[in-house]
Amino acid sequence: MKFFVDSAEIDAIAELNETGMVDGVTTNPSLILKSGRDILEVTKEICDLVEGPVSAEVVATEADAMITEGRKLAKIANNIAVKVPLTWAGLKACKTLTDEGQMVNVTLCFSVNQALLAAKAGATFISPFIGRLDDINLDGMDLIADIRNVYDNYGFETEILAASIRSVNHIADSARIGADVITAPPSVLKKLADHPLTDKGLEAFLSDWAKTGQQIL
Ligand code: E4P
Numbered sequence: 215m216k217f218f219v220d221s222a223e224i225d226a227i228a229e230l231n232e233t234g235m236v237d238g239v240t241t242n243p244s245l246i247l248k249s250g251r252d253i254l255e256v257t258k259e260i261c262d263l264v265e266g267p268v269s270a271e272v273v274a275t276e277a278d279a280m281i282t283e284g285r286k287l288a289k290i291a292n293n294i295a296v297k298v299p300l301t302w303a304g305l306k307a308c309k310t311l312t313d314e315g316q317m318v319n320v321t322l323c324f325s326v327n328q329a330l331l332a333a334k335a336g337a338t339f340i341s342p343f344i345g346r347l348d349d350i351n352l353d354g355m356d357l358i359a360d361i362r363n364v365y366d367n368y369g370f371e372t373e374i375l376a377a378s379i380r381s382v383n384h385i386a387d388s389a390r391i392g393a394d395v396i397t398a399p400p401s402v403l404k405k406l407a408d409h410p411l412t413d414k415g416l417e418a419f420l421s422d423w424a425k426t427g428q429q430i431l
Contacts, residue, residue, distance in 0.1 A: 218397035222249035226400040238266035240397040261291030271297035280307035312336035326360040333370035343378035
């Protein structure tokens with residue numbers, strides 16, 4: 215399973231990238247706002263830092279304008295994935311841009327039917343939003359499982375990119391179901407290594423090591 219960082223904060227992406235765990239990055243207009251940076255500048259910096267796909271989202275709502283924005287975003291770097299919303303205009307833009315050889319991430323997916331449409335439009339990635347479904351008392355993880363099942367039934371190659379992840383359990387469950395990619399905020403990704411028994415065990419080992427009076431270096 216691939217790990218994408220859901221952020222436009224260069225320092226946080228760079229820190230995680232040093233561990234080799236970063237396979238890509240996703241951004242959206244809200245994350246650009248949070249970063250306080252210019253979209254073209256910050257996206258270029260992210261693309262220079264990370265080898266894998268970097269999603270940059272269009273903000274037009276009509277297909278032709280989405281395509282024009284998508285082409286402009288695609289010029290930032292070879293690893294741009296143009297992000298379009300799951301609307302009819304977004305699907306049309308997806309089809310045009312993927313036909314041109316561009317990676318496209320279809321975002322704001324909340325149903326298996328929407329995911330089917332994105333796959334038929336040639337999407338590289340489909341982004342079902344787990345957390346936002348959980349927020350309204352639906353089960354976001356059920357949607358990931360449904361899409362996995364339906365895509366496998368027909369051999370669709372669109373990658374399932376589990377998005378709107380709020381907890382480490384969302385990541386473990388996405389992996390169990392077989393999502394191709396998860397995108398999560400740095401704060402959640404950093405929690406993946408945490409375990410109280412690791413902390414307790416390390417404390418005991420270091421305490422015993424101190425009693426040996428030895429040094430490795
Ligand atoms: C990523 O592609 C999505 O835009 C992001 O995961 C949405 O997350 P949120 O629901 O926490 O805003």
